[in-house]
Amino acid sequence: GQQLNQSPQSMFIQEGEDVSMNCTSSSIFNTWLWYKQDPGEGPVLLIALYKAGELTSNGRLTAQFGITRKDSFLNISASIPSDVGIYFCAGHALPLDDKIIFGKGTRLHILP
Amino acid sequence: DAGITQSPRHKVTETGTPVTLRCHQTENHRYMYWYRQDPGHGLRLIHYSYGVKDTDKGEVSDGYSVSRSKTEDFLLTLESATSSQTSVYFCAISALFLQDFWSEQFFGPGTRLTVL
Numbered sequence: 001g002q003q004l005n006q007s008p009q010s011m012f013i014q015e016g017e018d019v020s021m022n023c024t025s026s027s028i029f030n031t032w033l034w035y036k037q038d039p040g041e042g043p044v045l046l047i048a049l050y051k052a053g054e055l056t057s058n059g060r061l062t063a064q065f066g067i068t069r070k071d072s073f074l075n076i077s078a079s080i081p082s083d084v085g086i087y088f089c090a091g092h093a094l095p096l097d098d099k100i101i102f103g104k105g106t107r108l109h110i111l112p
Numbered sequence: 113d114a115g116i117t118q119s120p121r122h123k124v125t126e127t128g129t130p131v132t133l134r135c136h137q138t139e140n141h142r143y144m145y146w147y148r149q150d151p152g153h154g155l156r157l158i159h160y161s162y163g164v165k166d167t168d169k170g171e172v173s174d175g176y177s178v179s180r181s182k183t184e185d186f187l188l189t190l191e192s193a194t195s196s197q198t199s200v201y202f203c204a205i206s207a208l209f210l211q212d213f214w215s216e217q218f219f220g221p222g223t224r225l226t227v228l
Contacts, residue, residue: 033216042202042219043155088154090217099145099170100206100217104154 006089006103013079014111021106022073023089031092032065032072033100038085046087047074076108084110115139116220118203124226131190133223135203137183143206144186145217146170146178148199155202161186193227200224 006023013019023032031050035043047058049065049072056063062075072091076083089103115138125131135144145160147170157170159178167178175197177189190197203220 035219040222042204042222045216045218048216099157099160102155104152 004089004091004101004103006106008106009104010107010109012109012111015079015081017079019076019079019083019108020073021087021089022071023091023103024071025091025093025101026070027093028069029072029091029093030069032063033090034061034063034072034074035088035090036085037088037105043088079108079110081110084108116203116205116218118201118220118223120223121221122224124228125193126228127194128192131193131225131227133188133201133203133225135186135188135220137186137205139205139207139218140183141205141207142183144180145204145206146176146186146188147202147204148172148197149202149222150199158188158201190225193225195227198225198227 004023004025033048034046036046037043046061047056047063049056052065052069053067054065060077064073066072072089086105086107088105090100093101117136119134143162146158147155148158149155156172158172158176159167159170161167161180164180164183179187201223204217206217
């Protein structure tokens with residue numbers, strides 16, 4: 001089936017650093033979603049993108065829907081300890097169907 | 113937070129026993145989904161429903177069945193649990209947004225199932 005390539009798989013950063021992660025696909029997507037999952041919890045939606053080129057912010061988080069519609073990135077500025085967790089990209093590919101495809105996640109670690 | 117609950121939150125069972133997990137929503141969303149999450153595999157779709165009594169298979173449906181008799185409830189059944197079905201199970205919901213777009217999926221808190 002279709003897959004999203006999400007990178008990096010894991011990141012180790014210092015508190016206060018900026019973070020960047022991305023997802024790419026061989027298919028065109030019409031929706032990109034970014035989720036965060038804390039340990040023992042379900043994924044929580046951070047940002048939803050619906051238009052190619054769209055750049056959307058949510059506090060210290062910024063995500064963009066790539067112009068080619070085959071990629072998206074998520075940036076986190078000035079990381080803090082509560083940013084630790086797993087970040088998933090997801091989206092609806094074309095042709096449209098009612099299922100979302102998920103990346104395998106980026107695990108973010110923040111060093112003391 | 114989207115009104116999604118899952119029960120039970122934790123379950124330990126033995127190989128060969130039947131298990132039913134419940135997802136309940138208060139959002140009146142049309143679509144409901146069951147995923148399993150395992151290390152190295154991310155979230156994998158088991159089954160989903162696009163309306164009452166309307167369901168379809170996902171990528172890892174073998175060994176699982178589902179039922180949806182009411183909009184608010186979506187049940188996942190393991191007819192005869194196996195150790196390979198030890199996993200964390202998540203329910204999700206979404207609504208049709210616009211004609212050519214789909215709304216976001218919202219996830220429940222998960223059920224941790226251990227099959228001994």
